Amino acid sequence: MEAPVALTVGIVFGAGVYLVLQRNLLRFVFGLILISGAVNVSIFVAGRLTRGASPFVPEGAVAPPAGSANALPQALILTAIVIGFGLTVFAIVLLLRTYERLGTVRTDELPERLDDPRPVDRNGDAPAGAPRPRPMPQGGTVPRTGPSGTDARDDGEGAP
């Protein structure tokens, strides 16, 4: 039964990756939730699946019966689930705060809305001199204006 479960979590993981690659941060968070679920189950599967034999020590015995489920990964997954929950809550809060302060949750709109006071060159490709619109690095449609003068380096001081 490992195979169908592995296939299923692969689909969950794929859905998560798809969401993460979207430009909407809300979707990103959904994607993270799916990915962390998929990863948890993958530990479970890696420890092998057992039906109907929980790792309990029966009354009067000193060890669980042979063939019981693997307890060790379960313990780890418990930890992982809780950590994942912590991350999720934090992600949601961060998302909320981003929206409250920046008014958007789309990553391609974020830089535009930042009234960035410091002209920092991100790519190192901007020519020294007057500000000019820079095209998005890839795929985007919104041309964005570099903050006042995106000069890369001070040619005077410049590296050699």
Added chain:
Amino acid sequence: MLSAAVLIGFAVAALAPLATPALGARAGWVWALLPAGLATWFAAQIPQVRAGAPLEQAVPWLPSLGIELAFRLDGLSLVFALMITIIGTAVVIYAGGYLRGDRQLPRFYLLLLAFMAAMLGVVVADDLISLFVFWELTSLTSYFLIGYKHDKEESRAGALQGLLITGSGGLAMLAGFLLLGADVGTFRISAMLADPAVVQASPVYLPALLLIALGAFTKSAQFPFHVWLPNAMAAPTPVSSYLHSATMVKAGVYLLARLAPAMGGTAVWFWLLTGVGTATLLAAATLALLQRDAKRLLAYSTLIALGALVVMVGVGGPLGAEAMLAFMVAHALYKAPLFMVAGNLDHEAGSRDVTVLSGLGRAMPISWAVALVAAISAAGLPPMLGFVGKELAYETLLPHPWALAALVAASAVMVPIVVLVAWRPFAGREPRAPKAAHEAPVSMWIGPAVLATLGLGFGLAPDVLAQALLVPAAAGLVGAPVDFYLKLWHGVNAALLLSIATILLGAFLVLVWRPLHDALRTRFADVRVGPAGIYDALVLRGIPTVAKGLTKRVQSDDLQHHLLTITGFTVGLLALTAVVRGGPTLALPTVDGALHEFLVLALIVVGALGTASAHSRLRAITSLGVVGFGIALLFVMFSAPDLAVTQFLVETLTVIVLALVLTRLPSALLRDGEARGRSRLALVIAATAGAAFSALLLAVTQTPFDRRLSDFFDAASYPDALGSNVVNVILVDFRAIDTLGEIFVLAVAATGAYALLRRLGPRPEPEIAYAAPRGSADPAGDGEPSDAGTPGGRAADDGGAGS
């Protein structure tokens, strides 16, 4: 004592910035006490060193790795140490006059004295790592010294160029040292010298030699790395005269001479050194004809001398050693005065352009006299030490006519150089200069005068110098005791005839200098080819261009771009591994599930796809919930009740929190679409990632499983911890620390979330206040439902597992 002699320089240098202002105009004289004292001390060691008992001292530095500051003073080191300190004394005094009143003089003395100490460290180090340390310190301090007049762009560029070329050469040298030391098993120079066969038989001999030679060639400005030296002329004159005559550039020659007994004597060594040295000679001689600035003229004459020295180290043998040492001392004694006189011209007459100045002899008689004495030595005329050195050099090269021819030609060029520097500006009746010239103060002529006189004295009685210093030094260069006798007049022989030819050729060059110079200048005026052009293209344009291109490619603002890089590179690494090591095998899986199991799996799939395609909040949250609860059911079916309970609780809480937060966001938030191309790309990547995820997981489950660890817990659970729920026993007993850590993860998440939410804005809404705040006050994380749920839920099962 030896270590103190090196390290005291750094200590005094550290005092310089504090004390210089108080010393005022006397600063130069006071600081000169340090090199003068050191020179005296080194001179006092001559008897012991001559007796063949070098001073040795090792200070442990990083003994765990066998790195120590080891010093050793033998004949070779002693010659260099004396040059450094004696010329250092003259330079320090000279700088006091030259830079009088300069606001940055305190800093200048700091750097100059530290530079001197580092130079001393280079020549007395007996450990390759120590040598490298001092070597780089000279690069560093000379960087500040060359860039001293930092208002000028030229000066800054020159400083950086010098640092880059000598610094990178130094790193190459370090690589060579490490390579060699790791193979030979010691970093002690004396140990390597004691056993040259081991070094030369080493499989890394050749790469190590090339790397070390690279360090020496860059430092000693050998072709094609000579470009930095003329540009370093932007330094103040005291610095130039020190760097050129006795220090910096001599460090490379010293290194080669020092390692000659261990690494020399092979064909590679010979051809590498003589080849590069000859190329330097010829290039420098040609380029010298293009110059008309007194300091630049001298810079190219330094290059000529350096080329000759490297050739002689390459030839080696007792004669080569003798010639090289005599030539080097002569060079130091005439080059420093010439530079200082050029500085006097600049300082007192306002220009260094030899075509502008003339007739200054009357105004500056002492400077002129010093210049003439030094110039005669530089031109290689008797009765100066320069003559002795050049004769010996010719004699050494007699068996190698091609190198000899180059040296004769280059030596001939020295004649017009010294005529231009020491004759033209002074001769004539009418003083011609940008400002009214007068003689330099005593601090600016006493040093050069003494040095030039020494050149004359040693020329008249060369054997005094030879017996005291050169014979023991030559032993260090050859690797065996050497004995020779030095005299001014060798009679009429081949070398003398060559000298006469040199002078005649030089006189001819003096006559045709003006037309030749003009012709060459118009021809090469704007050409930036050759090494200088390569430096420009590579360092000034090439590297920044590559850097820009690369950075543009890897660095982006875009979050998704980052993600794609991470996933893409991970996949690349995996593919590489699969190629290198062979991928995992994947058998056709057997499927043996019951219907309800497949229904649960189908539920999960539907939920996941639903989340991925959701365009409304409600649908997204519902689908997420379906996935979560499906996973919980999975845990139930496969014997993991604790996981199931936890998953149910966490999923419920997640959905609640999400729902609460989403009500604060506009409902249209999920409805915006993606560009179709992007969406398709994301789909492809996601499908690939999902498939890989499944395949790897499947492959893992098809391998035999090692249950030993799990069996241990099964077996130990009840006997050791009296718990019947193995999972809980693991969590609260065997791995209690995980659980503790887990609680703290939640505490941190709550604290962080609280901290972020508190400053959301001026309008505290109930939802925000609710999401996390109360938990944050309690790091144990059980004051608030979202935190308490999980650990508490698990604790419910712990009844029997009390520890």
Added chain:
Amino acid sequence: MIVPPDGLVLGGIAPALTLLVAAATALILGTVRADARQGGAVALLGLAAAAVFAVRNLVDPGAHGATFGVQWVVDGASAGLAVAILVGTFLAVLLSWDAPVARVGDRPEFHPLLLLAATGGIAMVHAGDFVVLLLGLEILSLSVYALSAWRTGVREGEEAGMKYFLLGAFASAILIYGVALTYGATGAFDFASIGAALAAGAPGPLALLGGAFVLVGLGFKVSFAPFHQWAPDVYTGAPTPVTAFMSVVVKVAAFGALLRVASEAWPATVPSLDLMLAILVALTLVVGNLGALLQSGAKRMLGYSAVAHAGYLGLAVLAAGQGLASPTTVVWYLLAYTFMNLGAFAVTHLVMHDDPQGDRIEAWQGLGARKPGLAIAMTLFLFSLAGFPPLAGFFGKALAVRAAFDAGWSSLAVLALLAAVVAVVYYTRFVFAMWFARAPRAIEVAPSDAARWAVGLAAAGTVAMGLFPDVWYALVEGAGAALALVP
């Protein structure tokens, strides 16, 4: 194998517990009293106490050994790295003492979060298995996420913090997946058993793939290229004291974890995992150094410089993982890095004062004339970062390169040396500006004596480690930093 928990050694965990107590105290105090300095004082006290325990772990051989099964390993490497983390945190608290980021009364969480992050880091370097490693990682990361999004005045911080978090969460998921695969192939979570299983012939390729995912997950934290992209943004966007803190503590913790995983869990999988690590190291050296070349802001330049140094550290880890160099090299380098990098950020913080643009190269012009003390300190830090002897950074780089030569990675070592040449350029640009350019205006630096203390202590550390490298080296080596290598 797992040992039953009868021989519990609480001394090993004492530094972490002390920090937790301090964090809780500071938090409670912060909610009651509105003066953040009390939180800071509690933090300093807690750090000092924790340092006492950590040093005791280092010098007292009786404290060594694994506790809680093998989950918490105490040896020279872990205790030494714990000391580095504590030193870094201590200096960061001093640096933020008067800073607005911690000063205002409504932010009682700042110091507790610093302490919790340090706790997470300490857990990571002591981790003997993947579970503790993950827990430490999340404790550290969550705290740092919150801290890096701290700055409220400048919105860049928000964006950078958010991206850092989202990418970090993704990287953590990759790491956990790698752990799952490794577990499936070897049946173990603890490094020693994984190493033993692999040496005994457990399915190599799968464990290797698991290892690749783990490498990517940790590579994100140590900012190996190309997983480094967050670093320059986050370094620039976060408040400078936070940047200073995370630039050293996160790096120490993540490299500590990588060192242990590489030398205990992976030695048996040598050829290909090492190849992957080598590729990452090479890429990191190139990308970090060339990226830094273009920057005109000190924080961003130091961000790339942090990437570049990850390359050198990776070199040392590579050699140590093959058992061909002492892990002490890595531990030594990380303490040196803590001093010099934190020091550089500390000076930057003072020079920037209240001006968000204050780290641009123009702002450094003439510092040598106006504030010689700060300029000398910054010169020391930058030259040390560039690797000039006899400062701490020289031994860091030299030992790493030497280790690479010893391990047979000559080409990487030569690349590292070439990269060091490029590094000279971008560090000296700032040195040049400080000493060789005229000040365009009067220079006003942040009025904080505590921050000056941080600068002074860091400078003393940078110089002392260079002049007396053996003190720290012998201490760590003597404590048995040689990790249990699987034959």
